[in-house]
Amino acid sequence: MIDRKLVEQARNGDLAVTRAQQAANAIRHIGDRVLEGGGAITLRYGSPKFAAVIGAPNSGSARELMGELAAADRVKWNEPPYFQGGEEPYASADLTLTGWEQYEEMKHGSLDGGYGFFAWQFGGTRTEPIFKDVLKPVFRKRGYPLRDMKDLSQPGLIDNIMQDRIRGASFVIVDLTDGNRGCYWEGGFAQALEKPVVYICHQEAFHDPATKPHFDTNHYTVIFWGADKPNEEFVEELIATLRRHPGGLDL
Numbered sequence: 001m002i003d004r005k006l007v008e009q010a011r012n013g014d015l016a017v018t019r020a021q022q023a024a025n026a027i028r029h030i031g032d033r034v035l036e037g038g039g040a041i042t043l044r045y046g047s048p049k050f051a052a053v054i055g056a057p058n059s060g061s062a063r064e065l066m067g068e069l070a071a072a073d074r075v076k077w078n079e080p081p082y083f084q085g086g087e088e089p090y091a092s093a094d095l096t097l098t099g100w101e102q103y104e105e106m107k108h109g110s111l112d113g114g115y116g117f118f119a120w121q122f123g124g125t126r127t128e129p130i131f132k133d134v135l136k137p138v139f140r141k142r143g144y145p146l147r148d149m150k151d152l153s154q155p156g157l158i159d160n161i162m163q164d165r166i167r168g169a170s171f172v173i174v175d176l177t178d179g180n181r182g183c184y185w186e187g188g189f190a191q192a193l194e195k196p197v198v199y200i201c202h203q204e205a206f207h208d209p210a211t212k213p214h215f216d217t218n219h220y221t222v223i224f225w226g227a228d229k230p231n232e233e234f235v236e237e238l239i240a241t242l243r244r245h246p247g248g249l250d251l
Contacts, residue, residue, distance in 0.1 A: 017055030021113055022065055024106060024168060025054040027074060030093050031103040039094070040076070046089035063089070074099040106167060109193030113168030116146040119186040121178035126202050126226065134231050135173070138239075142251050144170055163189065171196040171242055171249060176213040176222070177205045184214065196245035198238060203227040 017025070029050075033041045044050060045066055046059050056062040070077035076099075079091040095103060116139055120127050131148070139146040149162055166172060166186060172195050174187035190197045203224045205211040213222070221241060225234040242249050 018114060019065070021115075021168070022055045022062075023069060023074070024102075024113060026062075026065060026069060027095065027099055027103055028106055028164065029053055030075065031095055031100065034094055040092050041094070042090055043093040044088050044090045059089075066091070066093070069099075074102060106164075109167040109190075109195060112170045114144065114170060115168075116144050117166055117169035117172045117186075117190070118146050118148045118175070119172065119180075119183040120148065120175040121180040121183065122148075122150070124175070124178045126205070127175050127177050130225055130231070130234075131175075134235065135238075138235050142239075144249075144251065146173070162186070166190050166195070167193060169195060171198070171245070173197075173238070174199050176201040176217065177211075179211060179213065184217075196242055196249060198223060198241050200225055200234075200238065203229060 030041065030043065043066075045063050048059060051057070051059045051062040054062060054065070056065060066075060066077055069075040073096050076094040076096055077091055078093075079089075083089055118131060118135070120131060131146075136146050147165075149165070166189055169190070172187065172190040174183050174190075174197060176183060176199055187197055187199065199213075199217055199220055200223045201213055203226050206213060206222065206224060223234065223238050223241060225231070239251050243251055
């Protein structure tokens with residue numbers, strides 16, 4: 001359903017999927033289906049559905065990407081010499097050994113997808129402005145678009161999609177302001193994958209006994225925002241904390 005919010009996201013570039021991300025999505029999609037069926041699959045790359053699944057703008061672009069993946073020794077690709085009239089273009093597809101290695105790396109969160117993942121309480125009245133008006137523009141300019149599950153929606157079980165997005169993220173920012181239990185889970189999942197994870201929280205929420213984050217986060221660095229703290233100071237501290245991670249983020 002196309003609404004004003006979706007149009008604004010498209011204008012801001014929040015829905016754009018890079019070519020590298022499209023390639024990773026294609027490898028993940030083929031690998032998942034091969035494991036389900038136990039062998040090479042019939043991939044109808046001419047279908048708009050396949051382009052949508054991997055984030056390509058159209059089926060022609062999706063076909064071109066598959067050719068590039070085959071040339072890069074990531075995908076085994078075998079098209080029939082001709083298609084019968086009215087038949088949707090298809091090919092037999094599987095992953096090469098190199099492709100399976102990349103598939104396993106993605107499943108274990110070893111690859112850098114070139115974006116940041118933001119875990120927060122949807123609809124949080126205090127957090128939404130800092131996310132949309134401060135953090136998203138800052139990280140977009142630095143080459144790491146900051147996305148949440150609303151930006152990354154696609155068909156499938158939401159838990160699996162969320163896990164895949166965290167696996168592919170370059171870093172994860174977790175907002176504890178509203179005490180969302182899912183945020184704690186997402187932060188823990190990202191830490192188990194050894195992703196750079198930074199916790200943030202509104203100053204007043206952190207110091208209020210009624211809303212103070214769970215004590216298990218006390219021994220982690222929590223970056224404060226809001227109240228009397230300038231946004232510039234908050235962003236500077238957040239970027240510096242991410243840069244200190246052993247992975248050496250280029251921010």
